[in-house]
Amino acid sequence: MKYSFRQLEVFLAAAHFQNITRAAESLSMSQSAASSALKELENQFDIQLFDRVGKRLQLNELGRLYRPKVESLLAQAGELEQAFSKHSEIGALKVGATLTIGNYLAVGVMAQYMNTPTHPRVSLEVANTSTIARRVRDFELDIGLIEGEIQAAELEMIPWREDNLVAFCAPQHPLAKQRSLTDDDLRAATWIMREEGSGTRQSFERGMHGLLPDLNILLELEHTEAIKRAVEAGLGIGCLSQVCLADAFKRGSLVPLTVPEHRKFDRQFYFILHKQKYRSAGIDRWMELCRAL
Template sequence: MKWDIPITLFERIDFKGPLMRFSFRQLEVFLAAARFQNITRASEYLAMSQSAASSALKELENQFDIQLFDRVGKRLQLNELGRLYRPKAEALLAQAQELEQTLSRHSEVGALKVGATLTIGNYLAVGVMAQYMNTPTRPKVALEVANTHSIANRVRAFELDIGMIEGELQSSELEVIPWRHDRLVPFCAPEHPLARRKQLTDDDLRRATWIMREQGSGTRQSFERGMQGLLPDLNILLELEHTEAIKRAVETNLGIGCLSEVVLADAFKRGSLVPLPLPEHRTFERQFYFILHKQKYRSAGIDRWMELCRAL
């Protein structure tokens, strides 16, 4: 839009019926004619032909059976009706221009609905939320924490804007974008017999009592991939949904566990838990991912969220 008349009154115009009976172009012609009091100069200002400008103004008046100008030769003089509607038209076009500029920038971040698996949701996402919301518009973030399967289903149904998962996923409807590397670490209480071992063997892993995440979690999926060949022989005492419950059970020496290094960092620093050295031929490396619906519009908010996550 080219309109630069200063705004004197912000008022809304209420329209009856499903469609507006005028166009913004007609309003631009009306305001330009009011400013220049001449349709030729108004058309030049709007970079349109004189006949097109004259037709637009005439159509606006005919649609509502009104007259906005007193016509004296080539001069257009606003009448009382034109003076009444001029500030309303100015306000409406100013709001339209503001919206047009906002849509063109694609830069304002808004409220987001984020889904995250347990490790990511409890140990990484909250810090990202604080940064995302600490902007002038104060956008809100709704965070849902669940397992990989649940988060994928919610993204697939457009109930979440973006998901953050720690498990492998194959879906024709979802875009799976690598985010950051992670590593699972076996661990035990400091007084556990295995805590004194410099290197574990597969036999040590078979004889150990395990406290594990539940089936279907990304952590369990990565653990089973790393323990390939040993799974039928493992002694799994407990399967728990919450990482803190697993850590507490291991601290009381009920068994050993295997969780993300993100989850265990503070406990290792305090010495309440200790890492166990895996057999050299076994690895628990894995990847965290963003997931988006392939038909989902990539808004500025989604891009900003991903940017903050990558900066962790």
């Protein structure tokens, strides 16, 4: 074999950091050793994987072509190494989840995944849909759990579970006593909303088609708990996933609102994977636990 796994690791680190010094630090190597490994890899096959501009390394067309293949090969090698050393097929996992899923569903799955004799580690990043999709696309996350639909040729979207958005208000809000709301009520209300780029906002705007230009949006917040507190304080009404409102409805600190029947707030949660990503036993186990919720 003309290349080593170490050379491939240097290639991926350099592609990620776009700087050989930072790539070397991430692999606990000297800068000269990392630079030599990358140079040897290119020289052995008489290829160039990066465009070099000063100290910056930018993947060229050939580098971008081979990056997913190298990522997949090293993932399989890492899983095999862990199986040899720990006698386990399930290894550490890097998971990304959107806010609703990350804050209300993923932590329970993490506990089950890590509760095995080998105690595999799970790192969880919580962000909005567009951020999670980008990090899965860049191989920075093994799998993403999202609540919005995306269009990305590199990513595979796998349906997970159904969800519904629910409009809600504080018990003392004037709309709390209405059996159902009209479109005029929705126009007149003051809204506390999730930010642009979130899956929740995407689903809300789809359900409010035709009313969007007329809505009075007072605040756009990135966190569901902040939205719930603002609504509890009487600043307006909100619309979030039933998953994150269930406890508040039970306590009576918030109350659901019935929107017109033609306003559809149903949606789908998805798993997202890079199409070139090696589907490890750990990823399969994670998806199995999620589906069992």
